[in-house]
Amino acid sequence: MQTNTNKTYNSELPNYCKRINIETLNSLKNNIIELIVKKKKYRDRCYNINQLSKELNTNTRYISATFNVIWNTNYNNYVNKYRVLEAKKLLMNPKFAHLSMEDVWIKVGFSNRQSFFKSFKTLMGVSPKQFKLLVQASPKE
Numbered sequence: 001m002q003t004n005t006n007k008t009y010n011s012e013l014p015n016y017c018k019r020i021n022i023e024t025l026n027s028l029k030n031n032i033i034e035l036i037v038k039k040k041k042y043r044d045r046c047y048n049i050n051q052l053s054k055e056l057n058t059n060t061r062y063i064s065a066t067f068n069v070i071w072n073t074n075y076n077n078y079v080n081k082y083r084v085l086e087a088k089k090l091l092m093n094p095k096f097a098h099l100s101m102e103d104v105w106i107k108v109g110f111s112n113r114q115s116f117f118k119s120f121k122t123l124m125g126v127s128p129k130q131f132k133l134l135v136q137a138s139p140k141e
Contacts, residue, residue: 020062020065020069022069024062025065025066025069025070026070028056028058028062028063028066029066029070031056032052032056032063032066032067035052035055035056036052036078036079036082037082040082042079042080042082042083042086042108042109043083043086043107043108043109044109045106045109045110045111046111047079047109048075049063049064049075052075063075079109080110080115080119080123081119081123083108083109083110083116083119084108084119084120084123084124086107086108087104087105087107087108087116087120087128088120088124088131090104090107090108091104091128091131091132091135092135097136101113101116101128101129101132104116104128105128116128
C-alpha cells in the first residue's frame with residue numbers, strides 16, 4: 001500500500017484526521033506495522049481496531065486517522081490485504097495443496113468465507129479457487 005508521509009492532507013479526509021499532527025501519525029504507523037504485519041496480528045480473526053488502539057495506548061479515532069492519512073484505507077481493508085497475501089502464498093505452495101479453501105481462510109484470519117472470497121477477488125482479480133487452478137495449471141520449473 002502506498003504511504004503518505006508528506007505534511008499535507010487530502011482535502012477529502014474527515015476533519016478529525018487533519019487535527020492530528022503527522023509525527024503522531026507516523027509513530028502510530030510504525031507501531032501498527034510492528035503489530036499487524038510483523039507480529040502477524042492479522043491472523044487473529046477476533047483482533048480488531050479496538051484491541052489495536054488499546055495495545056497502542058491510543059483511541060480508535062487516531063488509529064482510523066492513521067489508516068486514512070497514511071495508507072488511504074481503513075483498518076479492515078488493511079488487515080484483509082495481509083490476509084489475502086498470506087492466503088496467496090499458501091495457495092501457491094505445494095506443501096499446502098492439501099488444505100481446503102476453508103482451511104486457508106481460517107488459517108489466515110478471515111472469519112467467514114464471503115469476506116475471504118470478496119477480499120481475495122478484489123485484490124487479486126480472480127477468486128481463490130480460480131487462483132489455485134491457475135497455479136496448479138502453470139508449468140513447474
